[in-house]
Amino acid sequence: DTAVSQTPKYLVTQMGNDKSIKCEQNLGHDTMYWYKQDSKKFLKIMFSYNNKELIINETVPNRFSPKSPDKAHLNLHINSLELGDSAVYFCASSPRQKRTDTQYFGPGTRLTVL
Amino acid sequence: RKEVEQDPGPFNVPEGATVAFNCTYSNSASQSFFWYRQDCRKEPKLLMSVYSSGNEDGRFTAQLNRASQYISLLIRDSKLSDSATYLCVVIYINDYKLSFGAGTTVTVRA
Secondary structure, rough: OOOOOEEEOOHHHHHHHEEEEEEOOOOOOEEEEEEEOOOOOOOEEEEEOOOOOEEOOOOOOEEEEEEEEEEEEEEEEEEOOOOOHEEEEEEEEEEOOOOOOOEEOEEEOOEEOO | OOEEEEEEOEEEEEOOOOEEEEEEEEOOOOOEEEEEEEOOOOOOEEEEEOOOOEEOOOEEEEEEEOOOOOEEHHHHHHHHOEEEEEEEEEEOOOOOOEEEEEEEEEEEEE
16 A cells, blocks of 8 residues: 555646646655655755644745645645756655654656656 | 755665765754665655664664764665665754755665
């Protein structure tokens, strides 16, 4: 059984389009995250939700809007896609909003903007 | 200066060798430290936490040096399956964000 799943796995789209990435975790965790890993391999946190409440919102363009309909799901919607948005986006979850908790990552969504 | 810096490598080592590398962090208020492993085109996975007194997990040893603000990872008796990128992760006091290094790539050859 997949613990943290993301769809789609690959996404190729044109500049200017709007797209969504979905994430679901079946671990019963309270906290979920979105990370972006660029071509230089840096993983940077974008957002974090704890029990559907936004707790971390890094300096991310407001074209990116997360939505958490329930604590098992955290989706990411991106408006007006730009070339620089091309990256791998990882969803993750952790049991609680606690520094020492292990984060479990989804398989990633490889976004290519043409 | 980046918050978390790692030597990108690659470290190319033969099977059975020992390989070690460090990760430096800039914020002295850092409190929690981890090593994650990321295989090519896969997601990161927790390898081990790093405790103040240092800790071992099988062939892997992690150390923390607060005075010099670095953590280290040592892999003994390298296996082919140890080939991966090792990501250093630091969490600051009163913060819930993980700060990742860019990773150190290790390639173990037969």
